Amino acid sequence: MRIAIIDADLIGRKRHKFPNLVCMKLSGFYKEQGALVHLKLDYEDLQEYDKVFISKVFTDTPVPSEVLELPNVTYGGTGFFYDKAPRLSEEIEHHMPDYHLYDDWVAKQLAAGGKKCEYTYYTDYSIGFLTRGCFRKCSFCVNQNYDRVHVHSALSEFLDVSRKKICMLDDNFLGCPSWKEMLDELKATGKPFQFKQGLDERLLTDEKCEALFSGKYDGDFIFAFDNVADAELIEKKMVLARKYTDRVLKFYCFTGFDRADKWDDNFWKQDIFDLFTRIEILMKHKCLPYVMRFNRYEESPYRGVYISIARWCNQPSFFKKKSLREFAELNEKVF
Numbered sequence: 001m002r003i004a005i006i007d008a009d010l011i012g013r014k015r016h017k018f019p020n021l022v023c024m025k026l027s028g029f030y031k032e033q034g035a036l037v038h039l040k041l042d043y044e045d046l047q048e049y050d051k052v053f054i055s056k057v058f059t060d061t062p063v064p065s066e067v068l069e070l071p072n073v074t075y076g077g078t079g080f081f082y083d084k085a086p087r088l089s090e091e092i093e094h095h096m097p098d099y100h101l102y103d104d105w106v107a108k109q110l111a112a113g114g115k116k117c118e119y120t121y122y123t124d125y126s127i128g129f130l131t132r133g134c135f136r137k138c139s140f141c142v143n144q145n146y147d148r149v150h151v152h153s154a155l156s157e158f159l160d161v162s163r164k165k166i167c168m169l170d171d172n173f174l175g176c177p178s179w180k181e182m183l184d185e186l187k188a189t190g191k192p193f194q195f196k197q198g199l200d201e202r203l204l205t206d207e208k209c210e211a212l213f214s215g216k217y218d219g220d221f222i223f224a225f226d227n228v229a230d231a232e233l234i235e236k237k238m239v240l241a242r243k244y245t246d247r248v249l250k251f252y253c254f255t256g257f258d259r260a261d262k263w264d265d266n267f268w269k270q271d272i273f274d275l276f277t278r279i280e281i282l283m284k285h286k287c288l289p290y291v292m293r294f295n296r297y298e299e300s301p302y303r304g305v306y307i308s309i310a311r312w313c314n315q316p317s318f319f320k321k322k323s324l325r326e327f328a329e330l331n332e333k334v335f
């Protein structure tokens, strides 16, 4: 059987550099069945395959609509169906990912002058979900179908011992009642690990801080500070975290999303003001913001302000040394 696997984000997004976990699981499953699996990098000649799987994570990644009509094509993922995405069968969902699916593609990128460090998620990491779900149901989040965080897969399901590092994609790991056992298991591997989607800082306790900050963590600890209404709690937990670590604590700061669904001038002004409040609190505790803009910021009369703040915050080398005014002057940005 000939199988084509298409990671639509890889084709449709120039700067995308993260492997698609579903594609790797499909590949692992079908290779085990004896199929010839090919990572397809375009939408040509798909009729030559017995089955074609297309997956995408981002809703705005383009995919030719006529391709989705072909009888041998199956497509899925949040990029197509958002929170209504059909689940994979249990045997595929829990299959060991094929960490070699992207090997040829990575080799080509490197041969063409790509830097090795840009492809480490393809080459160095075991990737998976220990838990899934979240109870918070933030209105801007795809995670609307769960009321709690539950154990999803054993580490052994996706751990490739030959890989140097581990990357978890969990939505809210610290919200899972079994976080401690899972963290102990991660630490016992001796490998650096990270939670790429960020951790919920509001759930930190002394016990969690002690366990988390004593681990061999890979890169910066990343949390989220999405709503200025949480400022008091977030700040309290920053003080707690600082009892256990001096390391860089980075916070995703989501912005440009009107929870009241009005999108008027008052919202845009207040939203920027609230973002500054969050940045100020983070600065006070020697933490770094990483500004994430909801795509409707493009409609804002203050679009340029959002861009400047994001560029300033998201480049720590500037953020640590220059004020926003100095940064903007340097870039000749006019507010």
Ligand code: SF4
Pocket: 134, 135, 136, 137, 138, 141, 142, 143, 171, 172, 200
């Ligand atoms: S806390 Fe995070 S994962 Fe949970 S609903 Fe909010 S944004 Fe989504």
